Amino acid sequence: MTSISRVALAALFAATPLAAQLPIPAMHPRVKAAIDGLKTDNAWTIDNQISICEIAAPPFKEKVRGLEYRRRLQALGLTNVRIDTAGNVIAERKGAGGGPTVVIAGHLDTVFPEGTDVKVKRTPTRFTSPGIGDDCRGLAVVLSVARAFEKQKIQTLGTVYFIGNVGEEGPGNLRGVRNLFQNELKGKIDYFISVDGTGLDVTSRGVGSNRYKVTYKGPGGHSYGAFGRVNPIHALGRAIAQIGDLQVPSSPRTTFNVGVISGGTSVNSIPFEASFELDMRSESAEEVAKVDAKVQKILVDALNAENARWGGGTNGKAKLTMTIDTIGIRPANGAQTDAATIVATAIAAGKALGFTPATGASSTDANLPMSMGIPAVTIDGGGRGGDAHALTEWYEDTASGWRGPQWALLLVAALAGVR
Ligand SMILES: [Zn+2]
Numbered sequence: 253m254t255s256i257s258r259v260a261l262a263a264l265f266a267a268t269p270l271a272a273q274l275p276i277p278a279m280h281p282r283v284k285a286a287i288d289g290l291k292t293d294n295a296w297t298i299d300n301q302i303s304i305c306e307i308a309a310p311p312f313k314e315k316v317r318g319l320e321y322r323r324r325l326q327a328l329g330l331t332n333v334r335i336d337t338a339g340n341v342i343a344e345r346k347g348a349g350g351g352p353t354v355v356i357a358g359h360l361d362t363v364f365p366e367g368t369d370v371k372v373k374r375t376p377t378r379f380t381s382p383g384i385g386d387d388c389r390g391l392a393v394v395l396s397v398a399r400a401f402e403k404q405k406i407q408t409l410g411t412v413y414f415i416g417n418v419g420e421e422g423p424g425n426l427r428g429v430r431n432l433f434q435n436e437l438k439g440k441i442d443y444f445i446s447v448d449g450t451g452l453d454v455t456s457r458g459v460g461s462n463r464y465k466v467t468y469k470g471p472g473g474h475s476y477g478a479f480g481r482v483n484p485i486h487a488l489g490r491a492i493a494q495i496g497d498l499q500v501p502s503s504p505r506t507t508f509n510v511g512v513i514s515g516g517t518s519v520n521s522i523p524f525e526a527s528f529e530l531d532m533r534s535e536s537a538e539e540v541a542k543v544d545a546k547v548q549k550i551l552v553d554a555l556n557a558e559n560a561r562w563g564g565g566t567n568g569k570a571k572l573t574m575t576i577d578t579i580g581i582r583p584a585n586g587a588q589t590d591a592a593t594i595v596a597t598a599i600a601a602g603k604a605l606g607f608t609p610a611t612g613a614s615s616t617d618a619n620l621p622m623s624m625g626i627p628a629v630t631i632d633g634g635g636r637g638g639d640a641h642a643l644t645e646w647y648e649d650t651a652s653g654w655r656g657p658q659w660a661l662l663l664v665a666a667l668a669g670v671r
Contacts, residue, residue: 350669356412400661
């Protein structure tokens with residue numbers, strides 16, 4: 253029957269663009285119960301978000317929060333919970349077999365130094381505290397999803413790892429996920445999901461970044477008596493002025509920022525040292541390399557200009573030196589399209605819950621697996637928030653903050669498969 257086979261053929265073609273998307277088990281009775289439960293138990297998620305946030309976790313000092321995170325995962329009934337050599341908290345929930353291994357992770361670290369007040373301030377609609385969204389939201393979502401899987405006794409086919417990882421923020425340079433992918437779970441991870449921040453969108457492409465600390469050094473001296481000597485802060489100023497004038501493309505979005513400057517000892521001393529920290533980013537590895545090359549030239553030009561300015565004479569003999577230390581290099585990866593299985597499944601899971609996640613590029617823990625060709629996304633944790641990385645960081649759960657954990661659960665279930 254020609255007409256029927258034509259219909260079948262049309263159906264096949266219609267399905268082709270979505271061929272990579274995995275089935276969404278939203279109607280599976282246990283999964284459905286878990287999704288409903290995440291709405292009912294929304295207060296539990298919020299309580300965890302707040303109480304986790306009130307445990308400080310500066311870069312490289314995530315241990316106290318990590319120990320508590322392990323305790324909470326164990327309290328959910330997860331038996332195999334460990335802390336690896338990097339400090340990642342890893343809970344393993346065994347699959348029945350025959351499915352891919354899925355990691356869902358939130359990051360333990362914040363950008364805030366020791367001594368920062370992390371007490372959460374509350375109004376009826378808003379929670380304010382450094383790290384409340386980035387990434388206490390993600391950590392709470394991961395806990396809630398683990399809890400819902402346990403509560404409803406959902407048997408996945410693939411093993412699922414629930415993880416609180418270290419080292420996501422700048423100084424950590426992705427050391428947590430690096431240890432997962434290169435040592436602890438090397439070769440085992442089929443899909444990686446990071447839950448980071450607020451909203452309901454998905455990061456499907458990696459913004460690369462090069463970060464440096466640049467230091468100029470000289471002999472220093474009295475500002476009056478030794479006038480004529482090379483000045484590291486003047487060199488720094490020359491460099492930053494030129495960096496500030498750099499032109500970069502808006503598409504692919506490419507950025508630069510001098511985020512920290514330091515140096516000098518007093519107003520009447522020629523400093524012996526000055527340094528600044530610089531970050532350059534782009535979704536395109538080529539554009540990162542281009543802006544990096546321009547910056548490298550500027551740094552040398554500034555050094556030479558300051559040395560030339562005070563050339564000659566007794567005081568002019570000592571030259572400035574320059575060192576460039578790498579703070580972090582994150583690989584760019586804009587190659588994962590919306591048709592990739594993990595991205596298409598994340599979008600479909602959102603649609604099954606009534607919203608359409610937008611895809612975008614960012615710099616997250618997912619950069620590392622992406623750069624290794626391992627399917628990875630970073631999803632938002634629901635609710636809304638702002639002022640990330642500032643002391644005024646805030647989170648509002650809105651009327652449907654629970655959509656975040658629901659989405660995360662449905663995505664994990666779809667990727668791992670459910671029996
Ligand atoms: Zn984050």
